[in-house]
Amino acid sequence: MSPHRSLSASAPAADMPRRDLRGDVSAQRLLNSLRQASSNCRECPLGERATQTVFGEGAPRAPLMLVGEQPGDREDLEGHPFVGPAGTLLGRALKQLDWPREALYVTNAVKHFKYELRGPRRMHKTPAQREAAACLHWLESEIEAVQPQAIVALGAVAARSLLGRPVPVLRERGHWLPRSDDIPVLVTLHPAALLRGDRAHFEEAFEAWLVDLGRATRYLREKQAGLVARAARAGRSA
Numbered sequence: 001m002s003p004h005r006s007l008s009a010s011a012p013a014a015d016m017p018r019r020d021l022r023g024d025v026s027a028q029r030l031l032n033s034l035r036q037a038s039s040n041c042r043e044c045p046l047g048e049r050a051t052q053t054v055f056g057e058g059a060p061r062a063p064l065m066l067v068g069e070q071p072g073d074r075e076d077l078e079g080h081p082f083v084g085p086a087g088t089l090l091g092r093a094l095k096q097l098d099w100p101r102e103a104l105y106v107t108n109a110v111k112h113f114k115y116e117l118r119g120p121r122r123m124h125k126t127p128a129q130r131e132a133a134a135c136l137h138w139l140e141s142e143i144e145a146v147q148p149q150a151i152v153a154l155g156a157v158a159a160r161s162l163l164g165r166p167v168p169v170l171r172e173r174g175h176w177l178p179r180s181d182d183i184p185v186l187v188t189l190h191p192a193a194l195l196r197g198d199r200a201h202f203e204e205a206f207e208a209w210l211v212d213l214g215r216a217t218r219y220l221r222e223k224q225a226g227l228v229a230r231a232a233r234a235g236r237s238a
């Protein structure tokens with residue numbers, strides 16, 4: 001499926017941004033070389049303990065990038081982002097939003113799994129700020145290569161890395177916050193936070209999360225509509 005396609009399969013293709021093929025190819029090459037280089041990274045202690053680097057994946061010039069915290073146990077073993085329980089929940093949300101995953105770029109703020117052992121189990125441990133800071137250049141390089149029109153920050157670690165300051169996620173969820181490169185960041189919860197929450201209110205929390213995420217669809221549609229209107233005005237005045 002073409003990475004140029006609309007995020008929403010039901011929306012007309014003209015609704016969404018298009019990129020030139022040469023741009024896609026060079027972005028893909030750049031991402032490939034970044035992935036290769038990051039596989040040997042030992043710039044913080046996490047690289048020594050994890051199985052492998054889990055680099056971002058998806059359309060090389062996706063209009064929308066989703067950024068999580070770090071790979072979990074399953075991601076660490078399989079080498080792909082968002083393939084564990086949180087990824088399954090994210091997949092459910094993407095389906096409901098009609099966002100084909102292959103049209104997005106999905107990554108994490110930290111590329112190696114941080115964990116502590118409890119018996120034989122490797123339990124997730126939140127990366128320290130110094131670890132997220134050490135890993136930031138990989139994330140920024142991905143953003144530079146993909147040049148998304150908008151980014152969704154899933155959770156506090158992603159929001160802090162993307163915005164360069166602590167972000168109170170519960171207060172800011174559903175809001176767009178600006179980055180210095182002008183790419184807007186939509187802040188919301190990490191899917192793992194929903195899985196850890198009160199089971200009795202899970203569906204309610206999931207619906208609220210969908211509302212947050214759905215703002216990205218609206219933003220991209222409005223942006224594209226603005227671009228089309230500008231191009232039409234320019235055409236008329238030519």
Ligand code: SF4
Nearest residue numbers: 041043044047112135
């Ligand atoms: S977590 Fe990031 S900075 Fe630390 S070793 Fe892995 S890739 Fe390098």
